[in-house]
Amino acid sequence: MTTQNSTSAFTLSRRALLLNGAVAATLAAVSRPAMATGHPPFAADAIRPFRVEVPEVELIDLGRRLAATRWPDPETVGDRSQGVQVKKLQALVRYWETGYDWRKAEAKLNALQQFQTNIDGLDIHFIHVRSRHANALPLIMTHGWPGSIFELLKTIGPLTDPTAHGGTAEDAFHLVLPSIPGFGFSEKPKGSGWNPARIAGAWDVLMKRLGYTHYVSQGGDWGAIISDAMGRQAPTGLLGIHVNRIERSSTLPPDVAKALKSGSPAPAELTAEERAVFDEAREFLSKGFGYAAIMGTRPQTIGYGLADSPVGLAAWFYDKIADWVFTRGEPERSLSRDEILDNITLYWLTNTGPSSARIYWENAAGNNKLAGISIPAAVTIFPGEIYKPPKSWAARAYHNLIYYKRVDKGGHFAAWEEPDLFSAELRAAFRPLRPL
Structure with a gap:
């Protein structure tokens, strides 16, 4: 074959690939509303x-986009210091393209009342x-980023039916798992202002709309920030909160915060435990905070x-999952490949990579003067968490x-990584708040 013919064949193949992609995208755009049940007139x-x-x-x-991926050159170091390693991501993407089945994830969601x-x-x-x-305690529990409702599903059984999971009927919860605005199947805000405080207010509306006059709230990552905001607002009926992620800026002693901000050495009076927390915080702020600064x-x-590249989306999310699981750098030792891809695929199919990133902008643009929380609060510190302050x-x-x-045991994604331990912690934490 001549060079000219080879070029023509390549051009035709590429044109066919692009045409097929355009047709598929057009059909997808037309069909997209089928993700939800119909929208006849409803009361507000x-x-x-x-x-x-x-x-x-x-x-x-x-699948077409995964097959057409243009990969970068491999990293020039032998570790993860430059980000997700090419061979690790290629292995995940290969499985995503050839072995993963979204329909199983879809069935898992549709088996629940949504x-x-x-x-x-x-x-x-x-x-x-x-x-x-009877007498189950209503609980609203919120996911984070780069998580979703998928990170909470394994706790549904232990929390709602504790007698089947080593607990007692007195420890049961009625469970509400919302998707944060701009995440998953919740609507994407079309204007600014949907910060954690506004979401916290919406969650109180949701619980009362469901008929719950009293309830508790739980969260990790953004779910913890939203639960904290609920605690500050202290709406009537909110009995207390539990978090497995603590806001650093609201808990650091002033001299420690000043040293971190200025790059000064740790204050001399810190205990060994406090110095370890200080060193971890400095390491995170200097080497692990770039994702949040960008978003x-x-x-x-x-x-x-x-929005355009599923592999770009996967790399952005996989990097932080790998950073924050208990098995640092080896997320597949804490979570299965299917679990990781359920979560990433949800973001891809709903095109919520961009909209979910905006919560970081909304939080940065809001009022960051954090008042203390006076309602009952409970904290569980998991060893793989990013920030582990002393009591x-x-x-x-x-x-x-x-x-x-x-x-x-357990990391930043505690409910996802250790659902039984996580559920046991919630039972113990909220036990004093149950109405007599």
Whole structure:
């Protein structure tokens, strides 16, 4: 074959590939509303059933994009210091393209009671599982980034049916799992202002709309920040909160915060435990905080890559999952490949990589003067968490700290990594708050 013919064949093949992609994308755009059940006229505060039904053309388009990936050169070092290693990501993407089945994830969601309701102008998606046990305590539990409702699913059984998981009927919860606005199947805000405080207010509306006059709140990552905001707002009926991630800025002693900000040595009076916390915080701020700085200042810019390239999206998320699991750098030792890809694929199919990034911008643009929390609060410190303050520091933010415990396994994604231990912690933490 001549060079001219080879070039022509390549051009035709490429044109066919692009045409097929364009057709698939067009069909996907037309079919996209099928993800939700229909939208007949509803009252503004109606609670509508929801079912996930991703059109097949969207999965075909995902496979096409994965197959057409243009890979970067390998990293020039032998570790993860430059980011996700090419061979690690290629192995994950190869499985994503040839072995992973989204329909199993979809069935997992559709086996649960899912709903949408409009709060403050946005459709909020949530899972609602009522316990069979009388006197169950209502609990709203919020995911984080780069997580989703998938990171909480393994706790549904232990929390709603504790007698089947080593607990007692007195420890049961009615469980509400919402998707944060701009994440998953919740609507994407079309304007600014959806910061954690506004979301916290929406969660109180949601719980009361479901008929719960009293309840508790739990969260990790952004879910913890939202639970903290709920604690500051202290709406009528909120009995208390539990978090497995603590806001650093609200708990650091002033001299420690000053040393971190200025790059000065740790204050001499710190204990060995406090010095270890200081050193970890400095390491994170100097080497692990870049993702948040980008999304907190330029979420739209990073959003183009997250929206257009599934591998770009996967790399951005996989990097932080690998950083934050208990098995540092080896997320597949804490989570299965299917679990990791369920989460990433949800972001891809809903195109919420860009919209989820904006919560960092919203938080940075808001009022960051954090008042203390006076309602009952509980804290569990998992050893793989990024920031692990001692109890005396935690009490600076939580003025009514009713429970503080350090456990021996689990990381930032505690509910995802250690669902049984996590559930046992929630039972113990909220036990004093159950109505008599």
